[in-house]
Amino acid sequence: MAEPLTINDEDFLKFREFFYRKTGILFEDSKRYFVDKRLLERMNATASENFRSYFTMLRFQTSGEELQTLINAMTVNETYFFREEYQFQCLVNSMLTEIIAHRKTEIPIRIWSVPSSSGEEPYGIAIYLLEYWPQLRNWDIEIISSDIDTSILNRARHGRYSARAVQYMPTILLNKYFHRDGEYFQINQELRDAVEFTRINVTDAAEMRTHRNFDVIFCRNLLIYFDDLSRKQTAESFYDALNPGGFICLGHSESMSRISALFRVRKFPEAIVYQKPWGMK
């Protein structure tokens, strides 16, 4: 009978270093159980004899397929209103302040939320601006949100959410911008009309050419699912989609510094974001 699969301390350290280098995600010791559980699941699924054989496959598999599967397993793909709210705080307190300080004309400020998923992020940005950015009385803002999946875009346009999706939305805002529809929450028509949803494959350069002149891009927890080259190519397209001085916000476990050297790291009080330097074409 085969011995049960195990992961010893050295295995964990070796995996942790490798995974950090590949993804920028660092697992603290307190995450040991979480990491072990998913590693053992993948070791079983790939019929690996032990950690060493699994790690060798992970490390050297030319296609990188298993690494991608493991990344998917190690990351939680869940979206809800006001997820990683500190970045919205950074938007209204820091990023937009800098953008309007440099703005010489009154053309609208453009924000791109990609992927849109079912719309929680772009609508959340709209609500945040309405509630917490007084300068909205002086500046027009366009919010564009895109996804590769047309069915999810339709859901986003519809704007109907479960209680789970709005669980972190303050009640006062929930009452203000949604109405109850049975067990669901329907976002109001005015907000639905304010966000433009478009379909895009961000790894397709020709499609990316049609999305540009943005001042802020939210691209959270998407690049982590790409292979290295697609990640780099997408980051370069984002660079050209941004106005000089424009910002890009990634997920908390993602780091642009590991993908491309084009962007400047900006440490604001609320968040670390990445910027296309002012003056760069």
Place this chain on the structure above:
Amino acid sequence: MTLAVVNVSPIANKKFHSLLIKTKSEIEMALTKAASQPTTIEDERQRIRDQAGLLIALADSNPLVRRWAARDLLTYSNVSAALVERLLIETEPSVIEVILTTLTRIGDECAIEGLIRCLRTENAMLRNAAIEAMKLLPDEIAPFISHLLNDPDPDVRIFTVDVLESLRHPQVESWLIRVITEDAHLNVCGAAVDLLGEVGSECARPALLALKQRFPEEPYIQFAADLALTRIAAG
């Protein structure tokens, strides 16, 4: 509070509508809606975007035009040589990145040889970016590794070990064992033994012990080899 909805391309064609939002507020709301048509800006197609036009655009004075040319050349064949020539004289980092990405996507022999030429440049940014690009091409770069590990320049050998650091290829361990067995240069062996701490198996044990014998007075080699041996034993 009014909600201004604009059906607009980014620069032109504005049409404003005012809508009354359900809950009134003191804030004058100005969320506007944008259409997704491409905008007309300075990089808009000034030349025919065939292969000849893109190769001319690759030398344009505007880096935005050069980036788009380098990106769009991916769809044409036999463009690696022109991209490599541009790469070696290009000074704008953003253009260098896009050219390297396109060369990596192409991955033909000419592209690989161009990346290898970058290992010899004094431009550290270009060199490091080329190393990162080479890491993404394990099958294409593999036939060149032995030759690179024999390069007379120890810096090129160290950069080659840097490439191995993230190269997903089954021969990585055997290449590293060869380095610590044969290479006379301390720093080249130091780079290789560091990496063996991660990827080494029992196969590397004799070479690691022999390395310690070859450099008995070098504390870093002793430390790194012992660490690698410990990890191999634990694995």
